[in-house]
Amino acid sequence: MDSKAKKQLIKKHSPSTTILKNSIMAFIFGGGICVIGQLLSELYSYFGCDEKTCGILVTVTLIFIAALLTGLGIFDKIARHAGAGTLVPVTGFSNAVVSQAMDAKSEGYVMGVGAKIYTVAGPVILYGLLSGVIYGLIYYIYRTVEQMI
Amino acid sequence: MSIPQQLILTFISGGIICVIAQLLIDLTRLTPARILVLYVSLGVLIFAVGAFEPMQKIFGAGVSVPLIGFGANIAKGVREAVDKDGLIGVLTGGLTSSAAGITSALLFGLFASFLFKTKSKRM
Numbered sequence: 001m002d003s004k005a006k007k008q009l010i011k012k013h014s015p016s017t018t019i020l021k022n023s024i025m026a027f028i029f030g031g032g033i034c035v036i037g038q039l040l041s042e043l044y045s046y047f048g049c050d051e052k053t054c055g056i057l058v059t060v061t062l063i064f065i066a067a068l069l070t071g072l073g074i075f076d077k078i079a080r081h082a083g084a085g086t087l088v089p090v091t092g093f094s095n096a097v098v099s100q101a102m103d104a105k106s107e108g109y110v111m112g113v114g115a116k117i118y119t120v121a122g123p124v125i126l127y128g129l130l131s132g133v134i135y136g137l138i139y140y141i142y143r144t145v146e147q148m149i
Numbered sequence: 150m151s152i153p154q155q156l157i158l159t160f161i162s163g164g165i166i167c168v169i170a171q172l173l174i175d176l177t178r179l180t181p182a183r184i185l186v187l188y189v190s191l192g193v194l195i196f197a198v199g200a201f202e203p204m205q206k207i208f209g210a211g212v213s214v215p216l217i218g219f220g221a222n223i224a225k226g227v228r229e230a231v232d233k234d235g236l237i238g239v240l241t242g243g244l245t246s247s248a249a250g251i252t253s254a255l256l257f258g259l260f261a262s263f264l265f266k267t268k269s270k271r272m
Contacts, residue, residue, distance in 0.1 A: 019175045023168045030167025030215070031160035037210035038159040042152060055213065055222075056249045062214065063250060067257035071265035084171035087181050088188060089163070089214045094254050096185070101258035102267045113262045117255060120182050124216070125251060127186045128223050129243045131193035136227040136239030138197070143231065 022083050029078070029085025037062055037089070059090055066091035070098040096120035155209055162204075162211030185216055192220020201225075223247050 037058050044054045066086075069075040075095050079086045086092055097117055104116035118125075150158075170188065173179045179187070195201045201221040204212045212218055226246020230238030244251075 015175075019172070022171050022175055026167040026171035027164035031162075031164030031211075034159050034163025034211045034214045035156050037163075037214035038156055041210055058210065058214070059219075059250045060253045063253050064257060067254070067261055071261040073265075084174060084181075084184065085164075085167045087184065088167045088170045088216060090216060090219060090250065092181070093185060093216060093219065093250075094257065096182070097254045097258040098261045099267070101262040102265055105262045105267070109262075113259065117258050117262075120185065121251070121254065123182060124185050124189050124219075125247075128189040128193065128220055128247070131190040131220065132223040132227045132243035133239055135193055135197040135224050136231055136242060139228055140231050140236055140239060 025081050026083045026085040026088075029082035030088055031085075033062070033086065033089040033091055062090050063094040066094035067098045070095045071102070075099075093121070093124060096124075158207060159209050159211035162208035163214060166212070166215045166217065188216040189220040189223070192217035192222075193224040194220075196221040196224035196228075219247065219250060222250075 040058045040061055041054050044057050045051075049057060066075060069078070075086070075091075076099075079095065086095070097120065100119045100121075101113050101117040104112040106112065107116070170184050173184060173187075174181065192201070195204070195217060201212070201217075201224075205218075205221075213221070223243040223246060226244075227239060227242035230242030230245060232238070234241065
């Protein structure tokens, strides 16, 4: 191997190139999933759903697609290239829940699936709710003070 | 705004949000699970400061499909419940507004464990 080829090989495997490649993939897949969500939203509102129902239906549809692809083993193959592109959209939440449930099958349906389905969902729900409660308290106090003035 | 324009804005904003997460994974020691927790909490914060709703008007699903949207949805539920029921809304709003997402993910997870066998592990 001559020195030029060697240099190229080193460059190809250096962290900075990997980081750039990962970022591009995350951008394309993440943006793509959001576009699918937007298209679904346009579709549902075309069929007469109000804004709130639309939002719920889009979330549930994406969660369903991600759950199905996880079950079929396709999600992991996409996620290997997409990285945060499939993780950060609600698809990543669905994949985390479904894959944990499938992994725990051999440990039974109560302490296996029933408990471990929350391995990733639990922290997300817990800290989401915590943040929500903190915001709610501040909002309540703010509103009460505002009404008194 | 026409639909193609909306889709471009959605693509760019959703992409950027995912790139930030990817960089956090690659450059720091944050695990994917921590990214999810961070993004949900961040979503509540963005909603709390009043930035989420204007952003959603412009970027649509670009900000509501990432987990930031899930967090913002929790915050929105809390605000609505506090407006309607007062202090008790602090406790009821978050789960009410996120119920569909949480319930569907858990149910689909359970069904998937009936139907499929694991091929590879993640997270």
